[in-house]
Amino acid sequence: AQSVTQLDSHVSVSEGTPVLLRCNYSSSYSPSLFWYVQHPNKGLQLLLKYTSAATLVKGINGFEAEFKKSETSFHLTKPSAHMSDAAEYFCVVSDTGTYKYIFGTGTRLKVLA
Amino acid sequence: DGGITQSPKYLFRKEGQNVTLSCEQNLNHDAMYWYRQDPGQGLRLIYYSQIVNDFQKGDIAEGYSVSREKKESFPLTVTSAQKNPTAFYLCASSIASGTNYGYTFGSGTRLTVV
Numbered sequence: 001a002q003s004v005t006q007l008d009s010h011v012s013v014s015e016g017t018p019v020l021l022r023c024n025y026s027s028s029y030s031p032s033l034f035w036y037v038q039h040p041n042k043g044l045q046l047l048l049k050y051t052s053a054a055t056l057v058k059g060i061n062g063f064e065a066e067f068k069k070s071e072t073s074f075h076l077t078k079p080s081a082h083m084s085d086a087a088e089y090f091c092v093v094s095d096t097g098t099y100k101y102i103f104g105t106g107t108r109l110k111v112l113a
Numbered sequence: 114d115g116g117i118t119q120s121p122k123y124l125f126r127k128e129g130q131n132v133t134l135s136c137e138q139n140l141n142h143d144a145m146y147w148y149r150q151d152p153g154q155g156l157r158l159i160y161y162s163q164i165v166n167d168f169q170k171g172d173i174a175e176g177y178s179v180s181r182e183k184k185e186s187f188p189l190t191v192t193s194a195q196k197n198p199t200a201f202y203l204c205a206s207s208i209a210s211g212t213n214y215g216y217t218f219g220s221g222t223r224l225t226v227v
Contacts, residue, residue: 009153032213043117043203043218044156051213090155100171101216103148103155 002027004093006104014112019063019078021107023091026072033074034092034101035065044090050074061085086111115140119204119219125227126191126198134189134222136204143209145187146216149173150201159202162187163209191224199226 007022025031032051036044048059055067065076074091091104117138126132138145144163148156158171162181176195181187187206191198201223205216 034215036218041201041221041223043119043220044205044216045218046215049213049215100158103157105153105155 002031002093002102004091004102004104006089006091006107008107009105010108010110012110012112013081015083016080019076019081019085019109021076021089021091021109023074023076023104024072025074025091025093027093032094033065033067034094035059035063035074035076036090036092038088038090038106040087047076047089081109081111083111083113085109117204117206117217117219119202119222121222122220124222124224126224127227129193131190131192132224134191134202134204134224136187136189136219137185138187138206138217139185140206140217141184142206142217143184144207145181146205146207147171147177147179147187147189148203148205150203150221156203159189198224200224 003026005024034049035047037047038044047063048057050057050067058064063078088106088108090106092101094101120135146161147159150156157173159177160179162168165184168179168181178190201221203221204219207214207216
């Protein structure tokens with residue numbers, strides 16, 4: 001069965017420094033992988049998705065993620081954090097042909113001034 | 114602008130009451146979903162619908178019911194059988210049920226038992 005693990009429940013960075021949010025997945029087949037962002041009391045917004053094309057995926061707001069099959073990872077990065085990046089981030093995995101998305105438990109990003 | 118509208122934003126339920134959460138989309142999406150979000154637990158699937166007049170139970174369907182009489186609408190009823198309903202509820206839609214399509218989410222309804 002597929003699963004997703006977000007390795008950090010909380011991450012704090014200073015404004016202007018790089019962001020790294022870690023995600024590992026488990027999937028029997030070729031997965032589709034997504035990162036979503038949620039600001040407080042809001043819905044989730046799609047940041048980026050991997051669907052078996054290029055392994056380095058660029059998303060909105062300067063975020064990108066690299067699919068590494070050998071490491072079963074899909075870590076989210078950004079070169080320089082902005083105060084507006086403070087939010088909760090969810091990694092999602094889904095197998096081809098199924099309806100179900102499996103959500104990680106989330107990583108709360110705090111950006112310090 | 115196309116999107117998903119959830120209402121109300123905040124909802125209070127008394128013990129033993131049924132309450133209905135509204136979800137409407139104007140994206141012409143076939144598939145719609147209801148998730149429950151609790152702190153530290155991520156999102157858990159309650160019900161989903163791949164097409165009008167059809168829906169299936171998700172992982173935590175007990176104490177909930179849904180209908181899908183129109184493509185645009187997928188209301189969720191939290192019944193008195195749901196013993197711990199206090200949570201943040203998110204509705205989502207996608208073009209079709211399938212893994213290559215991202216979801217569009219509504220802004221959520223926060224339900225509190227009083």
